[in-house]
Amino acid sequence: xxKRSVERLVTLEEFIIQAQNRFPGATGELSQLLxxxxxxxxxxxxxxxxxxxxxxxxxxxxxxxxxxxxxKLDVFADHQLISALKRSLITCxxxxxxxxxxxQLRSHGGKYIVYLDxxxxxSNIDVNVSIGSIFSVYMREPRYDSKVNExxxxxxxxxxxxxxxxxxxxxxxxxxxxxxxxxLFTLDPSIGEFILCNRNVQIPExxxxxxxxxxxxxxxxEGLKRYIKYCQEEDxxxxxxxSARYIGSMVxxxxxTLIKGGIFIYPHSKRYPEGKLRLMYECNPLSFIIxxxxxxxxxxxxxxxxxxxxxxxxxxxxxxxxxxxxxxxxDFLKEFKEEEFLMS
Ligand code: AHM
Ligand code: MG
Numbered sequence: 001x002x003k004r005s006v007e008r009l010v011t012l013e014e015f016i017i018q019a020q021n022r023f024p025g026a027t028g029e030l031s032q033l034l035x036x037x038x039x040x041x042x043x044x045x046x047x048x049x050x051x052x053x054x055x056x057x058x059x060x061x062x063x064x065x066x067x068x069x070x071x072k073l074d075v076f077a078d079h080q081l082i083s084a085l086k087r088s089l090i091t092c093x094x095x096x097x098x099x100x101x102x103x104q105l106r107s108h109g110g111k112y113i114v115y116l117d118x119x120x121x122x123s124n125i126d127v128n129v130s131i132g133s134i135f136s137v138y139m140r141e142p143r144y145d146s147k148v149n150e151x152x153x154x155x156x157x158x159x160x161x162x163x164x165x166x167x168x169x170x171x172x173x174x175x176x177x178x179x180x181x182x183x184l185f186t187l188d189p190s191i192g193e194f195i196l197c198n199r200n201v202q203i204p205e206x207x208x209x210x211x212x213x214x215x216x217x218x219x220x221x222e223g224l225k226r227y228i229k230y231c232q233e234e235d236x237x238x239x240x241x242x243s244a245r246y247i248g249s250m251v252x253x254x255x256x257t258l259i260k261g262g263i264f265i266y267p268h269s270k271r272y273p274e275g276k277l278r279l280m281y282e283c284n285p286l287s288f289i290i291x292x293x294x295x296x297x298x299x300x301x302x303x304x305x306x307x308x309x310x311x312x313x314x315x316x317x318x319x320x321x322x323x324x325x326x327x328x329x330x331d332f333l334k335e336f337k338e339e340e341f342l343m344s
Contacts (some may be wrong), residue, residue, distance in 0.1 A: 012038045012174065012185050012194035019178070029090045030137070030162060033112055034176065037135055038194055040084035041166040041174060044077045044119070044133060045187055048168040073125050074098055077118035077133060085114055092140055092148045095312045097281055102150050102312070112161075113138045113153050115281040115312075121249025130169040132251025136285035137162040153312055157284030157305030164289065165251045173255065175201070177292040182258075203295040206324035207261025208239045211246050211253045219270035223336035227329045250277060254286045254320065258293055263321035263329060267300070275299070275317035279309055283318045296326040300333050 010018075013035060020031045078098040085091045085105065092110030094103040097117045117134040124131050138155050140148060164176030172187035174194050182201040185194035210231045217225065231242040242262070247253050253264045268275045277283050287297035287304040297304040297320040304318060319329050 010196040012196070015183065015185075015196050015199075019180075029088075029111065030178065032088050033085070033090050033114070033137065034162065034164075036084040036088060037081065037164070038174065040077075040080040041133060041172070042187065042192060042194075043080050044073075045166070045168055045172040045189075047076055048073065048131065049189075073131075074119045074122050078116070081116050081118050081133065081135070093153065095153055095280065097278065097313075100313075102148075102153060104148060111140050111142075113140050113148075113155075115153070115285070117278070117281040120251050120282065121247070124247070124249050130167060130247060130249050130252040132168060132249060132255075133166045134251060134281055134285050135162075135164055136160055136281060136288070150312060153280075154309045156308050157279075157287060160284060160288050160305070163285035165254070165286065167251050167255050169252060169255075175255070175258070175289055177289055179288075179292065182289055182293045201258060201293050203258050203290060203293040204261030204322055205294070207257070207263065207322045208242045209245050209256070209260060209262030210242050210265070210325075211244070211257065211262065212265040212267070213246060213248070214244070216267075216269040216271060220267055221333065221336065222340065223333035224265070224267055224329070226336060227332040230328075230332065250282055250286065254290065257321045258290060258295075261322040261325075263319065263325035265320075265329070266318050268317045272315065274315040276315060277318055279304070279307060279314050279316045280312055283316050283320075287318075287320060290320055294323065295321055296323045297321075298326060298330055300330070 016031045016034050020026045020028055078096055082094055082096065082103060085094055089106055089109050091105050091112045091114050093105060093113050095115045096103065115136040119131055120134055121131040138159055139161055140152055162176060162178045164174065167173045174185045175182055183196065184198040184201050186197050188195050210228065212228065231240065233240050245256060257264050266275055266277050283304050290297055297318060299307065299316045300319055304316065307316065319326050
C-alpha cells in the first residue's frame with residue numbers, strides 16, 4: 001500500500017492560494033471569499049455532527065418564504081454563511097433560500113454577489129441522512145455609483161465565476177469550481193482542515209444509475225415515463241436495467257452522480273408545474289460543477305446555465321448528469337413531444 005506522507009497533503013487554503021498565484025493580476029478577493037465559505041462550512045459541519053445532542057434538530061416553528069417549515073439547523077447555517085461573507089468587504093449582496101429579499105451587506109465596494117442554499121435537503125435533517133450547503137458567485141456589474149438591487153443578481157448561470165457545495169455525509173466533502181475544472185476536498189476533523197482529494201474530477205461519460213422521485217410518475221410527461229421504462233428494461237449489452245437511487249437531498253444525489261455517473265432528474269409535474277428546485281441556488285451551481293466535470297444539465301429544452309432568470313427564487317425542471325444519459329433522456333422528451341404535436 002502506498003504510504004502518504006503528511007507533507008504531501010494539500011489543504012483547501014493552500015490550494016486556493018496556489019491557484020491564485022497562477023494568475024499574477026489576481027486581487028485575491030475571490031480566494032478570500034472561498035476561504036470564508038470554507039470556514040463557515042467547517043462550523044456547520046461541526047454543528048450537523050452533534051445536532052442530536054445539542055437540541056438543534058427540529059422545527060424553528062416558522063415557515064420560510066416557500067411555506068416550508070424552517071429547521072433550526074437551516075437558520076444556523078444561513079447565519080454562519082452570511083456572517084462569514086460579511087466579515088470581508090468583498091460581497092455586496094447575498095440571496096439565500098431562507099430570505100425572501102436580497103440581503104445587502106455593503107452598498108458600495110463589494111464586487112461579488114453570492115447565492116446560497118445554506119442547508120439543502122432539510123427534510124432529511126431529523127433522520128440523520130446527508131444534507132448539504134450550496135453556493136454560487138457572480139460579479140456585480142461595475143456600477144458603483146448606485147445601491148445594489150435585485151436586478152443586479154438576475155444573471156444567467158453561465159456568468160457564475162465560482163460555485164460549489166459542501167456535503168455533510170459520512171464525511172464532509174467540499175467541491176468547487178472557478179471554471180477550471182472541479183476540485184474535491186474532504187474534511188479531516190482531527191486537524192480541522194479540508195484536504196484535497198481530487199484536483200480535477202471527471203464524471204463518467206455514461207452511468208447506470210437513475211435518480212428521480214418516482215412518486216410523481218402519473219403526472220410526468222410521456223417522454224419521461226418512456227425514458228424511465230427504458231432505464232428499467234433488461235438489456236445486458238447496455239447494462240440495463242439501471243439501478244434506482246434517490247436520497248432526496250440534491251447535493252447528495254448530485255455528488256453520487258458526479259462520482260459514479262448516471263442521471264438525476266427533478267421534472268415538472270402536476271404538483272410542481274415549474275419543477276421544484278430553485279434555478280439560482282440549486283440548479284445553476286450544481287450544473288456549473290457537473291459541466292466542469294464533463295457532464296450536462298438541461299431543463300428539458302435548454303441548457304440550465306443559459307436561462308435568463310426573472311426572479312431570484314424561480315424554479316426549474318432539471319435533467320443533469322453524465323453526458324450520454326442526459327442526451328438520451330432529452331431525445332425521449334423531444335420524440336414524444338413531436339408525437340403529441342402530430343397527434344393534436
Ligand atoms: P429543500 O431546499 O427544502 O431542502 O428542498 C430541496 C430538496 C432537494 O435537496 C431534493 O432534491 C428535493 O428537495 C427532494 O424533493 P422531493 O422530496 O419532492 O423528492
Ligand atoms: Mg434547497
